[in-house]
Amino acid sequence: MADGCACDRHVNMYLTVSEAVQRGLSVAHPVAETETLPLQQAIGRVLAEDCSSRVDMPAFDNSAMDGYAIRTRDLGDGPVFDLPIGGRVAAGDSGAHTAPVGSVLRIFTGAPIPPEFDAVVMQEDCEGSADHIRFTRRPEPGQHIRRAGEDLKAGAPILRRGCEIGAREAAVLASSGHGHVSVYRKLKVTIFSTGSELRQPDEALGPGQIYNSNRYMLLALLDRPWIKLTDRGPIADDPALLKNVLREACETSDMIITTGGVSVGDEDHMPRLFSEIGGETDVMKVAMKPGKPVMFGRYGDALYIGLPGNPVSAFVTWRVIGSKMMNRRAGLRDTPLVSEQAVLAEPLHRRAGRQEFRPVRIEGSTSGGFPLLRLLAASYSGRVALLAQADGLAIIPAETEYLPEGHVLEFHRF
Numbered sequence: 001m002a003d004g005c006a007c008d009r010h011v012n013m014y015l016t017v018s019e020a021v022q023r024g025l026s027v028a029h030p031v032a033e034t035e036t037l038p039l040q041q042a043i044g045r046v047l048a049e050d051c052s053s054r055v056d057m058p059a060f061d062n063s064a065m066d067g068y069a070i071r072t073r074d075l076g077d078g079p080v081f082d083l084p085i086g087g088r089v090a091a092g093d094s095g096a097h098t099a100p101v102g103s104v105l106r107i108f109t110g111a112p113i114p115p116e117f118d119a120v121v122m123q124e125d126c127e128g129s130a131d132h133i134r135f136t137r138r139p140e141p142g143q144h145i146r147r148a149g150e151d152l153k154a155g156a157p158i159l160r161r162g163c164e165i166g167a168r169e170a171a172v173l174a175s176s177g178h179g180h181v182s183v184y185r186k187l188k189v190t191i192f193s194t195g196s197e198l199r200q201p202d203e204a205l206g207p208g209q210i211y212n213s214n215r216y217m218l219l220a221l222l223d224r225p226w227i228k229l230t231d232r233g234p235i236a237d238d239p240a241l242l243k244n245v246l247r248e249a250c251e252t253s254d255m256i257i258t259t260g261g262v263s264v265g266d267e268d269h270m271p272r273l274f275s276e277i278g279g280e281t282d283v284m285k286v287a288m289k290p291g292k293p294v295m296f297g298r299y300g301d302a303l304y305i306g307l308p309g310n311p312v313s314a315f316v317t318w319r320v321i322g323s324k325m326m327n328r329r330a331g332l333r334d335t336p337l338v339s340e341q342a343v344l345a346e347p348l349h350r351r352a353g354r355q356e357f358r359p360v361r362i363e364g365s366t367s368g369g370f371p372l373l374r375l376l377a378a379s380y381s382g383r384v385a386l387l388a389q390a391d392g393l394a395i396i397p398a399e400t401e402y403l404p405e406g407h408v409l410e411f412h413r414f
């Protein structure tokens with residue numbers, strides 16, 4: 001259906017997107033258990049402790065250049081400075097070097113600055129021979145010296161708990177002497193796709209059958225080092241079967257994610273089955289497009305989210321609501337979706353009521369440097385091909401009915 005439909009007539013009874021996110025987050029608690037791992041095994045995991053530096057960074061005054069360490073007080077009036085080379089110090093040396101008064105030390109990047117030396121002249125600025133150098137520009141005291149603790153002092157905070165240990169975090173943990181870190185244990189996540197119509201992409205399709213795309217979309221979205229994933233594949237719309245799989249998943253997982261079966265049709269079993277196994281359910285209609293029906297559930301410590309079956313709806317509800325719940329459950333700090341401003345390349349007409357996450361393509365940029373957005377079809381909740389063509393989602397506020405060409409709006413880039 002083009003611009004909304006009569007199915008939105010109860011929209012004032014729906015939750016707003018931010019209410020739905022708050023409701024989801026209110027039931028998502030970080031896993032309690034942590035483990036201490038060697039840093040190399042903690043890459044990609046979620047840090048479970050606040051960390052401070054164990055050393056000054058850098059730990060000692062050292063040379064920023066390959067060149068010659070000098071004592072500026074040894075220099076005469078110039079304009080040419082001509083000095084003998086009285087020793088050599090390289091990275092890894094102790095730095096307890098001396099050299100006769102009036103001489104310089106050959107020095108390399110990262111080497112400690114020996115006592116009394118207070119500047120480095122880079123070798124490109126020198127002429128000379130194996131035992132002598134000559135240069136003309138008088139160095140300032142401190143030139144090309146990286147001072148102990150200038151990056152960070154010992155004891156200063158480096159990372160807060162709840163971050164994912166990526167490249168930058170791993171580098172600072174290592175630099176500050178953290179060979180082992182405490183991380184949250186992996187989150188046990190089970191997924192399955194409900195629907196008797198679903199076939200695997202390499203099977204032949206019979207009448208009424210479709211390929212299961214949600215399974216693979218979720219596999220990609222959940223391919224994180226802090227997740228221990230159990231993939232139960234597709235499960236037919238058979239209540240007894242679904243109930244068994246659901247119960248087992250709830251008993252063995254921290255989080256269960258399913259697609260399909262959360263709306264109001266006779267084959268939409270998930271809310272009822274979740275109650276029947278003894279879970280608490282919260283079935284919601286959210287004033288968002290796509291992705292109106294979403295279901296949360298709790299079974300003991302296990303957290304359940306039932307995403308709508310339509311693939312674009314499942315993708316968007318996962319991004320906007322589900323991923324935030326999962327991140328919190330895994331111990332990650334809140335990770336707001338990064339949005340930017342963009343400009344509409346064409347006018348937009350729509351029915352007000354639901355906040356919309358509309359697939360868009362970037363068609364160039366404005367003279368002010370904003371991305372210029374071409375809106376993709378108004379009806380798209382089942383259109384995976386269209387999602388694959390999109391560069392991101394334009395965020396259209398719930399109350400909006402019309403936006404002129406050139407309007408600035410929020411945009412989530414993929």
Ligand SMILES: Nc1nc2c(c(=O)[nH]1)N[C@H]1C(S)=C(S)[C@@H](COP(=O)(O)OP(=O)(O)OC[C@H]3O[C@@H](n4cnc5c(N)ncnc54)[C@H](O)[C@@H]3O)O[C@H]1N2
Binds near residue numbers: 197210213
């Ligand atoms: N009377 C009403 N009908 C519907 C409503 C409503 O409010 N009242 N909401 C509509 C909206 S909006 C959505 S979204 C869907 C959500 O329904 P379900 O979550 O119960 O999903 P299904 O009915 O199981 O499937 C919907 C659609 O998606 C296809 N599908 C399902 N799983 C997959 C998969 N793994 N891969 C690819 N495609 C999948 C399925 O074949 C259906 O076409 O309900 C509307 N109806």
Ligand code: MOO
Binds near residue numbers: 291310
């Ligand atoms: O909201 Mo449904 O998710 O529009 O297709």
